Amino acid sequence: MDGEGKIGADFRGGSQSVDRALMLLSHVARGDGAANMADLSHASGLARPTIRRLMLALIRAGLVEQDALTRRYALGPEAYVLGVMAQRRFNLLEVAMTSLLALSEESEDSSFLSVRRGAYSVCLHRQDGAFPIRTHALQTGDRHPLGVGAGGMAMLAALPDAEVALVRAETENELASNYPAFSPEVLEEGIAQCRARGWALNAGLYLAKSWGIAVALRAPTGDVLGALSIAALDNRMDEARQSRLACLLRREARVVERRLQKRFAAYGGPDEQ
DSSP states (O other): OOOHHHHHHHHHHHHHHHHHHHHHHHHHHHHHTTTTTTHHHHOOOOOHHHHHHHHHHHHHSSSSETTTTTTEEEEEEEHHHHHHHHHHHHHHHHHHHHHHHHHHHHHHHHEEEEETTTTTEEEEEEEOOOSSSOOOOOTTTOOETTSSSSEEEHHHHHSSSSHHHHHHHHHHHHHHHOOOOOOOOHHHHHHHHHHHHEEEEEEEESSSSSEEEEEEEOTTHHHHHEEEEEEGGGGGGGGHHHHHHHHHHHHHHHHHHHHHHHHHHHOOOOOOO
């Protein structure tokens, strides 16, 4: 192998190690601070010696610590420091809360803020409206592959095609096992429709009679950050109302993105346009 080829191979190997370490860190964070080796092996599919090597690197960086008695892994002090620093620069829920309140007040239905976590969507907040009958398809903390639900589809459709392909390759087995309604054909159609009209519609694919509409949120860098969505029973989602709710969501998405731009600029991020 020539020098250039070796450098490329080393880079790919190093990138893979970083990706795996960050995946393990994410699993520890979702494990209520008590992930053991069996948990990490099952969640990641990695061999135990590989997990141990990567966990030691995270421990050295202060991102993870291990209990001497239980041998379970938890987030380390450096993870807390990074979280505080990130929150100071950017707290999406704080920025979006007034928009969620406005969406639920005007629609009388439940509104949601979801964030992208790699190939997945995580519901960060649910804000219920005044309408007495609610859909419970999505709760705070729920995590689904991108493409599942209105918010997940809005995020997936907003990604470049190459990134869409990577996300779908990563989640295809989980979708086939746990989300049979979201076949490759359904995802392709959903992406095309979302890109054509500018908003995503989930017509009861995840939970019967529970429909959702969503628009993607972008960071000032242009990266897909999350989504705003509204969910209601199917009898409250005729085509005319879909259009009205989509207008509300687009309006509030612009509000959130402008606030993010100002916050990023205040902390030395991209200049406001």
